[in-house]
Amino acid sequence: xxxxxxxxxxxxxxxxxxxxxxxxxxxxxxxxxxxxxxxxxxxxxxxxxxxxxxxxxxxxxxxxxxxxxxxxxxxxxxxxxxxxxxxxxxxxxxxxxxxxxxxxxxxxxxxxxxxxxxxxxxxxxx
Numbered sequence: 001x002x003x004x005x006x007x008x009x010x011x012x013x014x015x016x017x018x019x020x021x022x023x024x025x026x027x028x029x030x031x032x033x034x035x036x037x038x039x040x041x042x043x044x045x046x047x048x049x050x051x052x053x054x055x056x057x058x059x060x061x062x063x064x065x066x067x068x069x070x071x072x073x074x075x076x077x078x079x080x081x082x083x084x085x086x087x088x089x090x091x092x093x094x095x096x097x098x099x100x101x102x103x104x105x106x107x108x109x110x111x112x113x114x115x116x117x118x119x120x121x122x123x124x125x126x
């Protein structure tokens with residue numbers, strides 16, 4: 001099985017993180033797979049635009065390369081801190097629901113991520 005490259009956005013506001021729920025009922029950080037030779041940064045921006053119709057500004061990378069996506073191992077799966085530049089997020093495409101949640105709720109919903117890594121990422125939320 002070929003390992004996938006994925007990029008996610010850690011979008012926060014007032015101590016909460018924005019999560020998306022896909023058609024399969026899985027909660028994740030917004031983001032997804034790269035296309036072709038697309039960079040991880042470009043993939044994160046494109047995926048967030050497709051999923052919620054918003055433009056984001058990426059800041060620092062906040063994760064290592066060892067996040068897994070559901071049961072699929074990743075090669076270069078990372079998360080970037082991000083802020084919304086334009087518009088209000090709304091579910092689009094494969095996304096059926098979005099939610100702003102506190103870090104405790106996020107930990108419970110983000111089952112697809114390695115526990116230690118997601119705790120470290122969520123610790124960056126202020």
